[in-house]
Amino acid sequence: MEIKRNILLNPGPSTTTDTVKMAQVVPDICPREKEFAEMMRELRTDLVKIVHGDPEKYTSVLFCGSGTINIDVCLNSLLPAEKKILVVNNGAYSTRAVEICQYYGLPFIELKYPVDEIPDLNEVEQTLKNNPDIALVHTTHNETGTGILNPIREIGALAHKYNVVFTVDTTSTLAMRPIDIEKDNIDFCMASAQKGLMAMTGLSFIIGNKNIIEASAEYPKRSYYCNLFLQYDFFEKTGEMHFTPPVQTVYAAKQALKEYFEEGEQNKWARHTRVFNAINAGLDRLGFRQVIKPELRAGLVSSAVYPDDPNWSFEAVHDYCYERGYTIYPGKISTTNTFRLCALGAIDEEDIAGFFKVFEEALKANNISVPVKYND
Numbered sequence: 580m581e582i583k584r585n586i587l588l589n590p591g592p593s594t595t596t597d598t599v600k601m602a603q604v605v606p607d608i609c610p611r612e613k614e615f616a617e618m619m620r621e622l623r624t625d626l627v628k629i630v631h632g633d634p635e636k637y638t639s640v641l642f643c644g645s646g647t648i649n650i651d652v653c654l655n656s657l658l659p660a661e662k663k664i665l666v667v668n669n670g671a672y673s674t675r676a677v678e679i680c681q682y683y684g685l686p687f688i689e690l691k692y693p694v695d696e697i698p699d700l701n702e703v704e705q706t707l708k709n710n711p712d713i714a715l716v717h718t719t720h721n722e723t724g725t726g727i728l729n730p731i732r733e734i735g736a737l738a739h740k741y742n743v744v745f746t747v748d749t750t751s752t753l754a755m756r757p758i759d760i761e762k763d764n765i766d767f768c769m770a771s772a773q774k775g776l777m778a779m780t781g782l783s784f785i786i787g788n789k790n791i792i793e794a795s796a797e798y799p800k801r802s803y804y805c806n807l808f809l810q811y812d813f814f815e816k817t818g819e820m821h822f823t824p825p826v827q828t829v830y831a832a833k834q835a836l837k838e839y840f841e842e843g844e845q846n847k848w849a850r851h852t853r854v855f856n857a858i859n860a861g862l863d864r865l866g867f868r869q870v871i872k873p874e875l876r877a878g879l880v881s882s883a884v885y886p887d888d889p890n891w892s893f894e895a896v897h898d899y900c901y902e903r904g905y906t907i908y909p910g911k912i913s914t915t916n917t918f919r920l921c922a923l924g925a926i927d928e929e930d931i932a933g934f935f936k937v938f939e940e941a942l943k944a945n946n947i948s949v950p951v952k953y954n955d
């Protein structure tokens with residue numbers, strides 16, 4: 580079967596291999612069969628391996644849902660009674676964590692920073708020192724809204740200095756940028772199968788510290804479907820997801836993990852880096868400005884500022900590229916109009932060369948001047 584290959588430069592879902600796509604086509608199976616449980620057991624073990632976790636100390640728990648379910652689960656499940664969450668926020672995805680706190684009515688403190696700046700570690704420490712009721716610190720590794728890399732190892736060290744649990748939204752770095760759960764001072768990290776793993780949407784997972792999950796059995800229950808201990812406990816007792824798993828997506832994830840280990844952590848990160856460098860070189864050549872300074876970039880998402888050209892139209896450029904098999908994506912910053920190009924997925928630098936050929940044509944076809952112009 581020939582499947583059209585689209586180059587997705589949006590921040591997930593990403594371009595997948597044909598072998599991952601085809602892995603979904605399997606005989607019908609009831610997911611309560613032993614064979615399926617065995618596959619999920621291997622999958623959970625492999626996920627802990629990706630972040631180099633000691634299997635005695637760390638586990639992974641699968642959920643049916645998009646990546647946001649992980650943030651929801653961690654925040655609502657891991658907060659003891661009478662305690663507070665500290666959200667270190669410099670972008671759209673940490674703002675999502677703040678909204679989750681608000682929706683559940685969880686007590687929280689937000690340390691808010693501009694989207695193009697990294698958090699002030701002294702302020703994080705002072706906040707922890709002055710608020711002994713903080714029991715959980717949450718932040719985002721690569722803020723996918725902009726592409727800024729947060730100093731999670733340092734934030735995690737501060738959290739641990741004050742005996743606080745550290746949860747990190749690694750949805751847009753896990754299985755791309757190497758992560759070492761223990762060295763990076765992470766208690767819980769998370770992702771969905773459609774991002775770094777280059778698999779399908781609908782399966783998400785949290786990787787984290789078993790003892791903390793077990794301790795959380797005693798914490799207030801704020802959700803039924805989205806409780807971490809309940810799902811973990813069901814997996815430990817039966818090997819199964821509490822409720823129906825996304826069956827075909829699990830098969831695709833299994834194949835994607837096989838391909839992940841075949842490619843290897845270092846080779847894969849080198850490939851994403853090649854793609855990222857090619858994206859930046861292309862944007863530079865066309866005169867685009869970016870939101871995040873080169874030294875603060877996580878190496879996976881580029882955020883380009885809309886040019887000051889009366890003919891500029893993101894929609895028109897998007898549509899031109901889309902019709903030719905390339906997907907670009909709007910930004911996620913309220914103060915600046917941007918679009919994003921992401922280095923996720925089963926693509927390499929020649930795909931980026933192909934993209935920039937079409938992208939430049941799109942600019943010219945819309946009478947947008949090249950190199951692009953800015954007023955100041």
Ligand SMILES: *Cc1c(COP(=O)(O)O)cnc(C)c1O
Binds near residue numbers: 645672749750751771
């Ligand atoms: C993609 C992503 C998510 C999940 O978003 P969904 O809209 O639920 O797919 C969460 N956090 C980060 C940092 C992401 O990049």
